[in-house]
Amino acid sequence: MKFASFRRPDGLPTFGLLVTKSGQTGFVDLGRRSAAETLRVFLECGGLRSADRFASMDADFSIDDVSFLPVVPDPDKIICVGINYASHVRETGREMPDKPMIFTRFASSQTGHEQPLILPKISEKFDFEGELAVVIGTAGRYIDKNNALNHVAGYSCYNDGSVRDWQRHSTQFTAGKNFPATGAFGPWLASSDDVGDIRSLQLTTRLNGTVMQQATFDDLIFDVPTLIAYCSQFTKLVPGDVIITGTTGGVGAFREPPVWLKHGDEVTIEIDRIGTLRNVVEIEE
Numbered sequence: 001m002k003f004a005s006f007r008r009p010d011g012l013p014t015f016g017l018l019v020t021k022s023g024q025t026g027f028v029d030l031g032r033r034s035a036a037e038t039l040r041v042f043l044e045c046g047g048l049r050s051a052d053r054f055a056s057m058d059a060d061f062s063i064d065d066v067s068f069l070p071v072v073p074d075p076d077k078i079i080c081v082g083i084n085y086a087s088h089v090r091e092t093g094r095e096m097p098d099k100p101m102i103f104t105r106f107a108s109s110q111t112g113h114e115q116p117l118i119l120p121k122i123s124e125k126f127d128f129e130g131e132l133a134v135v136i137g138t139a140g141r142y143i144d145k146n147n148a149l150n151h152v153a154g155y156s157c158y159n160d161g162s163v164r165d166w167q168r169h170s171t172q173f174t175a176g177k178n179f180p181a182t183g184a185f186g187p188w189l190a191s192s193d194d195v196g197d198i199r200s201l202q203l204t205t206r207l208n209g210t211v212m213q214q215a216t217f218d219d220l221i222f223d224v225p226t227l228i229a230y231c232s233q234f235t236k237l238v239p240g241d242v243i244i245t246g247t248t249g250g251v252g253a254f255r256e257p258p259v260w261l262k263h264g265d266e267v268t269i270e271i272d273r274i275g276t277l278r279n280v281v282e283i284e285e
Contacts, residue, residue, distance in 0.1 A: 001051055001190075002194070003015060003016065003018070003030075004018060004113075004188035004189070005068070005073050006027065006067055009065045009066070013031075016028050016030050017051060017054050021059065024062065026060070026061050026062040027060060028057045029061065040074050043136075043137050043239035044238070068112035068114055068115060069112045070107075070110040070185040071133070071187075073107065074240070077104065078106070078110075078241075080102070080173075081222065081227060081243070082102075082103060083221075083246065084220055084221050085221065086221060087219060091249045091250075096221065103172070104174070108180060109178045109181070113187035114278055116282040117161055117181060117184055118283075119261060120163055120182075120284050123166060125164040125165045125253070125260050126162070127162045127253050127260065128207065128212065128213075128252060129159060129161065129251055130157070130204070130205030130248070131244050132155060132156075132198070132203060134242070135156065135189055135240065136228075136243070137151060137152060137154070137192075140232055140237055142233060143229050143232040145225045145228075146225070149192065149224065149225055152228070153189065154189040155189070155192065156186060156190065156277075157203075157269040157275060157276070158183065158244050159267060160183055160247060161184065162253075163176040184269075184279045186277045187276070187278075190274045190275065199216070201216060201272040202272050203215055203248065205268070206266075207259070207261075208265055208266050212251075212252070213248050213249065215248035227243055227245060231243060261281045264281065266278065267281070
């Protein structure tokens with residue numbers, strides 16, 4: 001099953017289940033049909049366990065008539081992992097990490113599928129980073145690595161856009177990772193039972209149709225169970241939390257010459273069995 005957060009044609013925010021009937025694809029409005037106001041609350045209430053009862057319903061809205069929001073617009077926390085692909089370690093010239101490199105994003109820095117990625121007017125070094133996003137479905141602290149995947153609600157695509165000059169102001173990444181609408185999250189949450197084993201899945205980042213990044217998740221230095229177990233030691237993971245698992249080699253900053261995003265560029269992040277996230281870059285007004 002696939003779940004998305006979006007604005008209805010009347011502009012009201014809601015969330016829904018993606019359905020296809022009689023060749024038409026759209027969303028069943030779960031915000032109207034459940035007690036939960038957001039997808040995060042739906043996960044918190046255990047809504048995934050009974051969501052299949054909505055699958056036979058007709059769509060309330062066509063997929064073309066909604067405006068996508070970040071998959072989880074209101075997470076308690078967004079935990080980002082840096083330098084987590086061997087290919088990316090090699091292109092940066094860093095040493096292989098012993099522990100995950102952790103930083104955070106604010107919810108307000110996110111944007112949805114088919115929404116603009118905003119190039120800050122004070123920077124010309126805006127970069128793409130195609131990533132796998134893991135959404136927590138079951139709360140836990142000190143989670144055992146062998147049980148970690150039981151805490152996953154599902155997966156999505158993420159473009160962890162980086163304002164590189166601000167990112168490099170210090171050894172901390174926070175400034176360069178939190179400009180408004182620089183982190184794209186979507187198009188939807190693909191439930192973990194639908195996606196299955198992610199290790200052989202392929203991530204592909206395209207810039208204006210040209211492949212810039214491509215890797216399978218077996219290139220991760222710290223895999224998803226390891227990241228969940230590690231993060232749950234320093235914080236309690238709760239439903240709707242997002243772990244962004246890092247980017248592979250091929251980012252713009254380490255190309256010769258560097259490739260920076262500019263107004264009008266189209267960036268897509270595609271992950272097998274999950275979907276394709278698409279955004280067009282607009283310069284900040």
